[in-house]
Amino acid sequence: MARLLTLLAVAAVASAECTREGLLAAANSYVAAITAGKLDGLKLSSTNFTYMENNKKADLAKSGVLAQPLKIDLTRSTADVISCASYTLIVSTSGTKPYILATQLRHPGDDTTTITLVDTIAATTGSLFFNAAKTLGHLKAQNWGPIPEAERPSRELLKKYGDAYLDMWTDKDAAGSIQWGADCERVEGSQFTKPCGVQLPRGGSTKPNGMRRYVIDETVGSVDILCSFDSIGNYPDSHEFRLEGGKVKYVHTVTV
Ligand SMILES: *[C@@H]1O[C@H](CO)[C@@H](O)[C@H](O)[C@H]1NC(C)=O
Secondary structure, eight states: OHHHHHHHHHHHHHHTOOOHHHHHHHHHHHHHHHHHTOOTTOOBOSSSOEEEETTEEEOGGGOGGGSSOOOOSEEEEEEETTTTEEEEEEEEOSSSSOEEEEEEEEOSTTOTTSBOEEEEEEEETTSTTOOHHHHHHHHHTOOOOOOOGGGOOOHHHHHHHHHHHHHTTTOTTTGGGSOEEEEEEEEETTEEESSTTSSOOOSOOSSOOEEEEEEEEGGGTEEEEEEEETTSSOEEEEEEEEEETTEEEEEEEEEO
């Protein structure tokens, strides 16, 4: 009997898993809202909704990000069915204000039709190494397509490497714990570094990078971490990684 109940409980949990399709549909609704400069069409929870912009609670309706329609030059999204969250990158180079938005959406349990959190790092003119057109050029050349199933990195490895990367400023051994692909590249704001496993921080700061929020998508070998980049001074930040063949292929950062 106990065993049967356990099986039933497992089945209940399994059916409550949110789907990739649902997550990506919600992410698309956010892209549509940004494109239109309007909240309509975003299914925000009426009982538990929070908007975070650059690590601070804010009013989504009054956000400068939605103050005007944005022409979107590049967007891509990843989906984390375990955390029921998505990550969307948006690059807009040509409006009155250029933007690079790194946004995570979160949903309650299995219900991807309701959004409980829009959590965005919104970089614009004046942000660290900000040049949206230059960033666009670097990102357009990248391939974030699906990783063949047999070669996908595990969720654990993605989280481990993402965390190790953010720990490099406080832990002198962190950089050495990561395997770097030979043709790995870093796009930090608009700054481009290849290969990326050179000139890495080896400790030195006493302040760990905090407030880490994860979206992990094994299908494209990616982890995005929104955080407060405290090691060098309290910057709202997004660090996204892609692993190929178990090694770091891309690092993309958006820092305000
Ligand atoms: C409200 O939403 C947040 C973000 O998704 C979640 O972490 C939290 O548990 C929710 N709170 C309640 C009471 O459901």
